[in-house]
Amino acid sequence: MTTPLIEARKAGRILRGEITTTLVTDISLSVMPGEFVSITGPSGSGKSSLLYLLGLLDIPTEGEVLVGGEATRALDENHRADLRLAMLGFVFQFHFLLPEFSALDNVLLPMRALGRMKDAQMRNRATDLLTTLGLADHLWKRPDQLSGGQRQRVAIARALANQPSVILADEPTGNLDTVASAQVVSILRRIVDEEKKAVVIVTHDPGLAAKADRQIQIIDGRIASDGLSANQPATVAS
Amino acid sequence: MTLVIDIAWTHVTARLRQTFVGIFGVATGIGFSVMMAGLMEGSQNDFIRQLVDSMPHIAVTDEQRRAPIQPATEQFDAVEFRSLSTETERRGIKNPLALIEALESWIPGAVAPSVTTKALIHSGGRDLAVTVIGIDPKREARVSKLESQMKEGQLSSLFKASNAIILGDGLAQKLGVTVGATLSLATTTGTPVFARVVGLSHAGNRMTDDNQAVVLLKTAQILDGRTALINEIRIRVDDVMAAEEIANRVERQISYKSTSWQESHQDILSAFQIRNAIMVMVVGAILLVASFGTYNIISTITHEKTHDIAIMKSVGLRAATVRSIFVLEAAFIGGAGTIIGWILGYLLCFFVGMIEFRSGFTDMTHLPILYAPKHYAVAGGVGMLSSLIAGYFPARKAARVQPVDIIRGAS
Numbered sequence: 001m002t003t004p005l006i007e008a009r010k011a012g013r014i015l016r017g018e019i020t021t022t023l024v025t026d027i028s029l030s031v032m033p034g035e036f037v038s039i040t041g042p043s044g045s046g047k048s049s050l051l052y053l054l055g056l057l058d059i060p061t062e063g064e065v066l067v068g069g070e071a072t073r074a075l076d077e078n079h080r081a082d083l084r085l086a087m088l089g090f091v092f093q094f095h096f097l098l099p100e101f102s103a104l105d106n107v108l109l110p111m112r113a114l115g116r117m118k119d120a121q122m123r124n125r126a127t128d129l130l131t132t133l134g135l136a137d138h139l140w141k142r143p144d145q146l147s148g149g150q151r152q153r154v155a156i157a158r159a160l161a162n163q164p165s166v167i168l169a170d171e172p173t174g175n176l177d178t179v180a181s182a183q184v185v186s187i188l189r190r191i192v193d194e195e196k197k198a199v200v201i202v203t204h205d206p207g208l209a210a211k212a213d214r215q216i217q218i219i220d221g222r223i224a225s226d227g228l229s230a231n232q233p234a235t236v237a238s
Numbered sequence: 239m240t241l242v243i244d245i246a247w248t249h250v251t252a253r254l255r256q257t258f259v260g261i262f263g264v265a266t267g268i269g270f271s272v273m274m275a276g277l278m279e280g281s282q283n284d285f286i287r288q289l290v291d292s293m294p295h296i297a298v299t300d301e302q303r304r305a306p307i308q309p310a311t312e313q314f315d316a317v318e319f320r321s322l323s324t325e326t327e328r329r330g331i332k333n334p335l336a337l338i339e340a341l342e343s344w345i346p347g348a349v350a351p352s353v354t355t356k357a358l359i360h361s362g363g364r365d366l367a368v369t370v371i372g373i374d375p376k377r378e379a380r381v382s383k384l385e386s387q388m389k390e391g392q393l394s395s396l397f398k399a400s401n402a403i404i405l406g407d408g409l410a411q412k413l414g415v416t417v418g419a420t421l422s423l424a425t426t427t428g429t430p431v432f433a434r435v436v437g438l439s440h441a442g443n444r445m446t447d448d449n450q451a452v453v454l455l456k457t458a459q460i461l462d463g464r465t466a467l468i469n470e471i472r473i474r475v476d477d478v479m480a481a482e483e484i485a486n487r488v489e490r491q492i493s494y495k496s497t498s499w500q501e502s503h504q505d506i507l508s509a510f511q512i513r514n515a516i517m518v519m520v521v522g523a524i525l526l527v528a529s530f531g532t533y534n535i536i537s538t539i540t541h542e543k544t545h546d547i548a549i550m551k552s553v554g555l556r557a558a559t560v561r562s563i564f565v566l567e568a569a570f571i572g573g574a575g576t577i578i579g580w581i582l583g584y585l586l587c588f589f590v591g592m593i594e595f596r597s598g599f600t601d602m603t604h605l606p607i608l609y610a611p612k613h614y615a616v617a618g619g620v621g622m623l624s625s626l627i628a629g630y631f632p633a634r635k636a637a638r639v640q641p642v643d644i645i646r647g648a649s
């Protein structure tokens with residue numbers, strides 16, 4: 001049996017403040033190579049919170065999150081950062097780009113931080129990624145010179161830069177028109193099919209969710225359903 | 239690493255105004271520190287040089303440091319003295335020529351005898367108490383600057399008349415006399431003397447110029463009533479800083495009190511120590527204030543850049559990498575500030591050195607400035623270090639940002 005790329009075992013995140021909030025709880029799921037997973041659910045149900053846990057941006061207060069079979073809850077910050085850099089690509093609900101840097105430089109950021117390629121190679125890869133995403137004419141523009149949808153695509157290119165095993169995207173098509181969002185989905189689809197990577201995508205769009213292999217529904221911080229799309233029978237992950 | 243440099247460089251160049259304010263702060267701090275140090279040490283050196291030039295480096299006087307030991311003390315273990323009246327000795331250094339010869343044999347420098355006495359000068363109805371110094375002109379030329387300080391006449395002019403006298407120019411002015419005039423000198427102990435003014439000296443120091451007269455050794459001896467005795471041996475050493483050590487050796491050898499310039503000016507030297515301590519504090523305060531500027535800027539940048547920090551950390555940059563970005567920014571500001579500060583410091587020294595300056599006590603005309611690489615190195619080092627420290631704290635705080643807190647907050 002292949003190791004899941006990401007696995008959650010009864011993971012949960014409780015925010016302790018003036019009022020204790022349960023963001024998500026009792027989450028158990030595995031993301032396997034070649035899987036395209038969508039997460040849906042009402043606003044405020046905990047979809048983003050779940051994605052932060054899976055993406056090692058947040059630490060579960062209960063349970064465990066494993067990346068590549070490695071338990072991560074007890075890892076130190078550096079180790080978690082290294083895993084994020086090499087294994088995970090994140091696209092946030094609200095695009096997060098470095099404002100003073102060009103589209104190209106933003107895409108170069110994770111590659112330069114990882115430092116596994118020569119400068120020219122990195123540049124080529126960043127240019128290719130942006131070109132694939134339809135931004136060939138905008139390489140040198142800063143985020144404030146780009147439209148919302150273009151920025152979102154730069155963020156996707158950045159998430160793909162280090163060829164991560166898993167892409168975690170929080171509403172990546174929220175700002176895009178139908179044509180552009182179809183493009184984004186097909187890019188993600190291709191990564192899953194051709195490179196045996198996994199994609200986990202949070203979306204409100206039922207049409208988009210239907211294009212995923214597997215749909216997970218979150219309600220009130222819990223998994224309400226987890227099943228294969230189309231006419232395949234639904235299975236609930238243990 | 240180049241990534242860190244790029245990001246840091248982008249941050250500081252994107253905020254040119256703030257960056258310049260920060261650089262200017264550091265530069266001003268370093269510039270003024272360099273100037274302060276140059277001025278303080280320059281004036282101190284100048285003062286010491288004048289001090290050292292104006293007087294013998296070591297003065298051997300006819301005193302003993304301890305009260306004479308009573309014969310009874312040597313004979314018994316316990317002695318009590320009551321109403322002791324010590325024997326009056328004739329004061330003065332006995333056998334001066336032999337002593338001088340003995341000292342000359344090993345001291346690196348020159349030795350000269352002198353007789354110093356207080357006398358009352360009477361001229362044209364005026365009486366002035368002055369210090370009269372009897373010298374041997376040939377030897378004196380080698381132990382003091384007197385020869386070069388002659389304004390009129392020469393040291394050897396003392397041989398021209400039977401009782402010749404050289405007056406400080408300030409003194410001559412007070413007495414209203416010029417070269418060629420005759421004065422009468424009297425002391426409480428010796429024979430009054432009529433002396434002819436044969437020269438005027440100018441040391442540039444009012445204490446000396448207004449109160450000192452120079453005569454031949456024998457004239458002073460007559461005046462003081464102690465023929466064949468002298469009361470001071472003056473020594474000039476080649477290495478000024480060795481004076482203290484040589485003075486101690488002289489004292490051990492001939493048992494007369496031997497005072498180095500350091501000892502006789504202990505008060506001034508310790509005043510310099512206090513002055514230096516004050517300088518260190520002022521310079522430290524200047525540089526500290528300058529580092530507040532750096533702290534302010536780096537704090538502002540880290541604050542404004544919280545989002546960027548969250549992005550970088552979420553992508554997978556380590557906390558240490560993020561921290562080094564901001565420390566490097568502080569280093570840019572500190573480094574640029576240091577270089578500009580050095581230039582500023584040099585210019586300040588240059589212009590302050592041109593300021594005309596007058597005091598009643600000396601005839602220094604410009605503020606003396608010491609140009610020492612040491613000042614630049616220390617000010618630059620401290621400035622740089624305080625910039626780095628000032629940058630480190632906000633950088634450390636920035637590196638601790640948890641990206642999820644920012645990202646959650648943004649949605």
Ligand SMILES: Nc1ncnc2c1ncn2[C@@H]1O[C@H](COP(=O)(O)OP(=O)(O)OP(=O)(O)O)[C@@H](O)[C@H]1O
Pocket residue numbers: 015021022023041042043044045046047048049050093646647649
């Ligand atoms: N910092 C916080 N403090 C308290 N509660 C929070 C905080 N952040 C999120 N929450 C709560 O946690 C719950 C889950 O939030 P989350 O952002 O994961 O929802 P979501 O499913 O992504 O919603 P949306 O579809 O609107 O993006 C929400 O009810 C939200 O109010």
Ligand SMILES: [Mg+2]
Pocket residue numbers: 047048049093170649
């Ligand atoms: Mg959300």
